[in-house]
Amino acid sequence: MxxxxxxxxxxxxxxxxxxxxxxxxATGFLVAALIRPEKRFQVTALLLIVLGTAGIFxxxxxxxxxxxxxxxxxxxxxxxxxxxxxxxKTRPVFAALALVLGAFLWYxxxxxxxxxxxxxxxxxxxLYVAGLLLLLNxxxxxxxxxxxxxxxxxxxxxxxx
Numbered sequence: 001m002x003x004x005x006x007x008x009x010x011x012x013x014x015x016x017x018x019x020x021x022x023x024x025x026a027t028g029f030l031v032a033a034l035i036r037p038e039k040r041f042q043v044t045a046l047l048l049i050v051l052g053t054a055g056i057f058x059x060x061x062x063x064x065x066x067x068x069x070x071x072x073x074x075x076x077x078x079x080x081x082x083x084x085x086x087x088x089k090t091r092p093v094f095a096a097l098a099l100v101l102g103a104f105l106w107y108x109x110x111x112x113x114x115x116x117x118x119x120x121x122x123x124x125x126x127l128y129v130a131g132l133l134l135l136l137n138x139x140x141x142x143x144x145x146x147x148x149x150x151x152x153x154x155x156x157x158x159x160x161x
Contacts, residue, residue, distance in 0.1 A: 009065035013146070016063070019055025020139055022048045023094065023132060030128060034121050046101050053094040056135075060087055079144050086138035093131040100124065 006014075029045035032038075067080065101124065108117060 008062060009069050012059060012062035012066040015055065016059040016139070016142065019052040019059055020135065022052035022055060023135060026052060027125075027128065027132060030121075030125050034118065034125060037118075037121075042105055046098070046105060049094065049098045049101060053091075053098045056087075056091050056094055060091060063087060076145065079141055083138060083141035083145060086134060086141060090131070090135045090138055093134060097124075097128055097131055 026045050026048035029041050029048060033041035033045055063084070067084070104120065104124065
């Protein structure tokens, strides 16, 4: 017999690790595509970024649901607020990065036999790493909620909605 699927508001801690892992992994494929401009590296990077970005959208939704179930003291409230603000900023950043890379790959396919132009690819990688640092900062605040500010789990409070 399979275990029950947890309620929506308890899925955040399970879901959030996937977009982080996918977006960190995409960095390696972006670097590989810069060093050795092969279509497989470029397409894999785009696929990982699109899936990771979709995961951010899902993680933010589950995080908002989980927020209503956490008993907070003042320290937790401040960390939770900062975590939420940083997470909200990652959503448009990675959505834009995914769109830019998709457009860039489409354009470079038409223009230069499907290869990255090194200058724009290097600039994109710099912007991507900046977005990744934003994501990792949000993740660090989430980890602080779990490991430093006290347990981040359901205490029998039902979410409001």
